Amino acid sequence: MASAWADGTSVTFRVPDPGYRLAGVRLSQDVRIPGDRLNFHHVSESDAWELTFRQPPVTRMEYLLELRYRDGGAETVTDPGNPRHVDGAFGPKSVLEFAAYRPPGWLTAAAVPAHQTAFEVPAGSLDRAIGVRTWAPADASDDEVLPLLVVHDGPEYDTLAGLTGYLAAGVAGGWLPRLRAALLGPGPRDDWYSANPQYAEALTGDVLKALDARLATSVRIGMGTSLGGLAMLHAHCHHPDAFAGLFLQSGSFFWPRFDGHESWFGYYPRIVAFVASVSDGQLKQPVPVTLTCGAIEENLPNNRLMERALNEAGYPVQLHELPDMHNYTAWRDGFDPYLTRLLNRACG
Numbered sequence: 001m002a003s004a005w006a007d008g009t010s011v012t013f014r015v016p017d018p019g020y021r022l023a024g025v026r027l028s029q030d031v032r033i034p035g036d037r038l039n040f041h042h043v044s045e046s047d048a049w050e051l052t053f054r055q056p057p058v059t060r061m062e063y064l065l066e067l068r069y070r071d072g073g074a075e076t077v078t079d080p081g082n083p084r085h086v087d088g089a090f091g092p093k094s095v096l097e098f099a100a101y102r103p104p105g106w107l108t109a110a111a112v113p114a115h116q117t118a119f120e121v122p123a124g125s126l127d128r129a130i131g132v133r134t135w136a137p138a139d140a141s142d143d144e145v146l147p148l149l150v151v152h153d154g155p156e157y158d159t160l161a162g163l164t165g166y167l168a169a170g171v172a173g174g175w176l177p178r179l180r181a182a183l184l185g186p187g188p189r190d191d192w193y194s195a196n197p198q199y200a201e202a203l204t205g206d207v208l209k210a211l212d213a214r215l216a217t218s219v220r221i222g223m224g225t226s227l228g229g230l231a232m233l234h235a236h237c238h239h240p241d242a243f244a245g246l247f248l249q250s251g252s253f254f255w256p257r258f259d260g261h262e263s264w265f266g267y268y269p270r271i272v273a274f275v276a277s278v279s280d281g282q283l284k285q286p287v288p289v290t291l292t293c294g295a296i297e298e299n300l301p302n303n304r305l306m307e308r309a310l311n312e313a314g315y316p317v318q319l320h321e322l323p324d325m326h327n328y329t330a331w332r333d334g335f336d337p338y339l340t341r342l343l344n345r346a347c348g
Contacts, residue, residue: 003081004063004096006055011096013065013079015040015049021069025049028064028076030325031056032296057296059101059323062086062093087160088327100323104166104336111168113138121210123202126192130207131155131185134215135164137171137178145216147179147347150208150243152193152228154183161332166339175340177347182211186228193227194267195234195274203231204239219244221346223339225331226299227252233306234274240285245346247339249292249331250299251306253278258301278306283313290342291319292334297326 004013015025025040027033033053040049068074078085079094086095115138120129133154140146149167157163163181170176184207186192192199211217222243224232229251236243254262254271262268289310293303303319310317320338324330 004079004094006096006098008099009055010052011055011061012050012052013040013063014046014081015065015067016047016081017042017049018047020047022049022067023070024068025051026066026068027051028066029061030297030327031058031061055098057323058098058294058325060095060097060329062088062095062325062327062329064093086327086329088329089156089160095329104333106166106169106173106336107162109169110172111165112172114164114168116164119210121207123206125198125201125205126187128187130187130202132207132211133183133185134180134211135167135183136180136215137168140178140180142214143216144178145218147177147343148211148215148217148220149179149181149343150211150220150222150232151181151183152222152224152232153186153189153226154181155185156328157223157225157331158183160328161335163332163335166332166335170336170340170343176343179343179347180215180217182207189227190265190267193224193231194265195230195270196267197238199231200235200238203235204242208242219346219348221245221247221343223247225249225251226326230271230274233278236287237274237278237282237284240287243287245288245290245342247290247342249334250294250297250326251291251303252299253302253306255302255305258305259298261298275302275306279309281313283310283315286313286315288342288345289315289317290338291317292322292331292338293319294325294330295321295323299326 027038040051066076082094084095085092116135118133122129220243222232229248253275293300307319
């Protein structure tokens, strides 16, 4: 069985191979270990394949094993010797947690009972419907005036990052205000979330009007990650009065200077044009903005640039660099204290 461990300085992976069935093993990871250092070497004394490298500057890492067999077959698998797995946007991965890692305390805290309602909102500008799922404390009636957190990739945020569990724990503990959330399904997210004016119109028009018709709302806070974060900022720029605050995680604020490797993406020119317009002064109505991003992920330089652009436009903005990468656990671990502070500030 395979295993992995860290000693505070280095990380070691071992894949036992007593029958010598394997022709090679390679580590699949996103913590920016150079590609020429990912191949395991065979250790005949232990009938195993091993790999060791310096511990990266994160507190946890997700990984897969690429196995090549002597019969010519190959597969990419989770580590059968490591019981710790995590689900992600592209399937499960094995996880190695280093000594400094601490999961959020709210994961095991008491939570308020809650109820959810699902419906679809027809969006004329998109010629299709946007899926919406609302969350609220169980004792909140629809006519109780409450803040509303509007979330891109909402179902994924909930399933993979426990978003409504965080909200329920915060309301129960009194460290979050009573509030509701609207979890928006992503649809064809590459198109919708890539600075698409038709989507911005559908969100701030059809979706928010439908929510206002159902729920008594005081203020709205927009939330999103990766392309979803970009799309939330784009919607704010087109309709500045839609949100009273923005929580944007690992936003895909592509800029040619840093992100030329993303030019293969079909909507890259549209994103670059929007980010350039933000830097050139399109921002008009400052609201509190919190950014989070992995300390060594590829989006960090463009998030730093966006923080500077928002700051120069008079926005109360803070970027928090987290010791993780571009994944839902990293985003979950940034909810508290960073989303907590923004919600309390924006909601008064």
